[in-house]
Amino acid sequence: VTSSGDFLLTVLSGGTxxxxxxxxxxxxxxxxxxxxxxxxxxxxxxxxxNVSPDLDTVMYALAGIVNEKTWYGIKDDSFFCHEALKxxxxxxxLRIGDRDRATKLYRTLMLKRGKKLTTISKELCEKFGVxxxxxxMSDERVQTRISTENGVMTFHEFWVARKASDRVLGISFDGxxxxxxxxxxxxxxxxxxxxxxxPSNPITSMGPILAVEEIREALSxxxxxxxxxxxxxxxxxxxxxxxxxxQGLGHEVSPLGVARIYRxxxxxxxxxxxxxxxxxxxxxxxxxxxxxxxxxxxxAARIRLARELLDI
Amino acid sequence: VTSSGDFLLTVLSGGTxxxxxxxxxxxxxxxxxxxxxxxxxxxxxxxxxNVSPDLDTVMYALAGIVNEKTWYGIKDDSFFCHEALKxxxxxxxLRIGDRDRATKLYRTLMLKRGKKLTTISKELCEKFGVxxxxxxMSDERVQTRISTENGVMTFHEFWVARKASDRVLGISFDGxxxxxxxxxxxxxxxxxxxxxxxPSNPITSMGPILAVEEIREALSxxxxxxxxxxxxxxxxxxxxxxxxxxQGLGHEVSPLGVARIYRxxxxxxxxxxxxxxxxxxxxxxxxxxxxxxxxxxxxAARIRLARELLDI
Numbered sequence: 001v002t003s004s005g006d007f008l009l010t011v012l013s014g015g016t017x018x019x020x021x022x023x024x025x026x027x028x029x030x031x032x033x034x035x036x037x038x039x040x041x042x043x044x045x046x047x048x049x050n051v052s053p054d055l056d057t058v059m060y061a062l063a064g065i066v067n068e069k070t071w072y073g074i075k076d077d078s079f080f081c082h083e084a085l086k087x088x089x090x091x092x093x094l095r096i097g098d099r100d101r102a103t104k105l106y107r108t109l110m111l112k113r114g115k116k117l118t119t120i121s122k123e124l125c126e127k128f129g130v131x132x133x134x135x136x137m138s139d140e141r142v143q144t145r146i147s148t149e150n151g152v153m154t155f156h157e158f159w160v161a162r163k164a165s166d167r168v169l170g171i172s173f174d175g176x177x178x179x180x181x182x183x184x185x186x187x188x189x190x191x192x193x194x195x196x197x198x199p200s201n202p203i204t205s206m207g208p209i210l211a212v213e214e215i216r217e218a219l220s221x222x223x224x225x226x227x228x229x230x231x232x233x234x235x236x237x238x239x240x241x242x243x244x245x246x247q248g249l250g251h252e253v254s255p256l257g258v259a260r261i262y263r264x265x266x267x268x269x270x271x272x273x274x275x276x277x278x279x280x281x282x283x284x285x286x287x288x289x290x291x292x293x294x295x296x297x298x299x300a301a302r303i304r305l306a307r308e309l310l311d312i
Numbered sequence: 313v314t315s316s317g318d319f320l321l322t323v324l325s326g327g328t329x330x331x332x333x334x335x336x337x338x339x340x341x342x343x344x345x346x347x348x349x350x351x352x353x354x355x356x357x358x359x360x361x362n363v364s365p366d367l368d369t370v371m372y373a374l375a376g377i378v379n380e381k382t383w384y385g386i387k388d389d390s391f392f393c394h395e396a397l398k399x400x401x402x403x404x405x406l407r408i409g410d411r412d413r414a415t416k417l418y419r420t421l422m423l424k425r426g427k428k429l430t431t432i433s434k435e436l437c438e439k440f441g442v443x444x445x446x447x448x449m450s451d452e453r454v455q456t457r458i459s460t461e462n463g464v465m466t467f468h469e470f471w472v473a474r475k476a477s478d479r480v481l482g483i484s485f486d487g488x489x490x491x492x493x494x495x496x497x498x499x500x501x502x503x504x505x506x507x508x509x510x511p512s513n514p515i516t517s518m519g520p521i522l523a524v525e526e527i528r529e530a531l532s533x534x535x536x537x538x539x540x541x542x543x544x545x546x547x548x549x550x551x552x553x554x555x556x557x558x559q560g561l562g563h564e565v566s567p568l569g570v571a572r573i574y575r576x577x578x579x580x581x582x583x584x585x586x587x588x589x590x591x592x593x594x595x596x597x598x599x600x601x602x603x604x605x606x607x608x609x610x611x612a613a614r615i616r617l618a619r620e621l622l623d624i
Contacts, residue, residue, distance in 0.1 A: 047417055047421060048360060048417070048420060048421060048424070077392075078390060078392055078410065080389070080390055080392070080409075080410035080411050080414075081393060081410045081411065081413045081414045081417070082414075083414075084410070084411040084413075084414030084415070085414040085417060085418060087439065088414060088415070088418045088436070088439050089418075089435075089439065090414075090417075090418055090421060097392075098390065098392035098393045098396070098410045099392050099393065099396040101393045101396075101413075102392075102393045102394075102395075102396030102397040102400060102402075103396070103400070105359055105360070105393070105397060105402075106397060106400045106401075106402055108360060109359060109360060109402060112360070124400070127399065127400050127401070
């Protein structure tokens with residue numbers, strides 16, 4: 001239930017890129033105006049913990065406590081347990097901080113008790129003072145698996161452990177065929193005045209969300225409301241391993257490549273001002289183009305971009 | 313394989329009391345002269361972790377890093393994860409430090425991989441630089457359960473959560489009937505020149521060890537080699553909940569009560585000098601008596617008592 005003057009925005013989010021934008025959006029929108037549907041394809045078990053990296057990054061970003069050096073974990077966290085484990089010979093794939101470990105442990109214990117990921121995320125957001133509606137894309141397990149010349153690996157094996165050094169041959173989202181949207185996800189898409197596909201990796205961050213059939217259908221039904229922000233500027237991503245992933249899957253690494261991936265889902269693509277040359281080709285796809293400064297090195301830039309996006 | 317001049321001592325240990333003595337013994341004996349058989353009846357699952365409190369306290373004590381304020385966990389450890397969990401509404405029954413959590417997590421992960429507790433304890437001791445032979449009493453799960461007027465509870469529920477406030481009606485060591493001594497335990501008893509039952513709680517610390525049938529038999533076979541140190545001075549334990557436990561089970565809370573519990577297992581009982589009045593009654597049980605200062609407030613006292621015990 002929202003008052004009539006509200007502008008309802010629903011954001012599709014991965015970790016880093018979109019979380020920066022969410023920082024900006026949350027400074028402008030009221031919490032009840034903002035819903036976030038978060039990728040869970042990178043969820044992974046580490047040291048017996050159910051780690052949902054993107055859910056945590058979004059939550060920490062909205063709570064104002066995200067570690068902005070890594071866009072992973074909590075600002076100024078300590079790593080005593082992680083380091084002690086390492087000295088015992090057990091090296092964790094992700095560097096999990098002591099406070100961040102509590103979040104992941106809480107999730108793990110609650111999942112064991114039979115609670116749904118959606119419920120747990122709501123509880124955690126409440127505890128961290130996050131009032132926006134943050135939801136996993138699905139309560140069912142979806143696992144991104146990247147086929148490479150050196151075998152099939154999870155996203156973290158591919159990116160964190162092997163630094164995206166393997167040639168990509170294909171990608172799958174295991175479990176996605178049976179994944180229903182989490183409770184609230186379709187509603188958040190339906191009631192939104194606008195839906196934003198954030199500037200995250202189109203393959204591994206947005207790919208799993210858009211691979212959930214009912215989510216993709218709901219977006220496609222009224223793609224005029226859907227605005228995507230290109231995470232690619234020129235011929236390179238602002239951060240992360242999008243280049244090798246897009247190349248490996250036969251996509252052009254450019255805003256045009258991004259536009260082709262989002263065709264049928266997004267009605268508008270927002271790109272960096274330096275990329276006007278891609279305008280005509282993207283127009284031809286039936287996607288409107290908007291050019292602005294999409295770089296967000298600091299909070300001021302994040303608020304500025306958020307404001308411009310809300311004006312669109 | 314040990315050289316001929318070695319004095320082989322095998323110690324039965326719980327947490328606090330015996331660990332203090334082990335600090336002293338380890339200053340005098342060579343590591344290869346010292347074996348420790350540790351109670352696992354208080355092992356408990358907390359936050360999905362396999363916690364073996366006595367094994368950890370013994371190991372940390374021998375490594376010189378035990379928290380001597382609580383005789384639990386690691387000295388100067390931090391509690392960021394524990395506190396963050398608490399603020400999320402999950403209160404852990406034991407206050408687990410960040411570095412200590414790594415020990416417990418390592419054990420948990422290795423048990424999940426199918427390793428035996430004995431193997432994992434050896435690995436941990438090696439990592440912590442402990443060269444004495446520290447063994448769990450058994451690789452099989454034994455759980456101490458205390459029947460009280462307010463229901464059946466684990467040792468930690470009884471002692472940590474409820475501060476030993478319930479009248480004790482009985483005690484059981486669930487699983488002990490099927491528990492075999494861990495690999496190395498019977499050998500350590502067999503080859504020992506002397507066996508020491510440390511000054512720990514005779515009911516919940518020594519009780520489970522002595523309830524493993526083959527261990528009890530091995531000790532009884534040659535009880536002349538077995539020396540027990542009374543954890544009771546006068547009519548009270550030096551620390552811990554021995555009073556209500558002994559009372560509840562119908563034992564006199566005195567060195568004489570302790571002597572009766574260890575009858576048939578220990579040939580000698582070492583008591584505090586203030587307890588000479590119990591001498592004649594204990595003699596009548598066929599147990600030799602030795603009186604000395606059994607209090608160990610500091611390291612010097614621990615070394616002194618250790619030296620006196622080795623002289624016996």
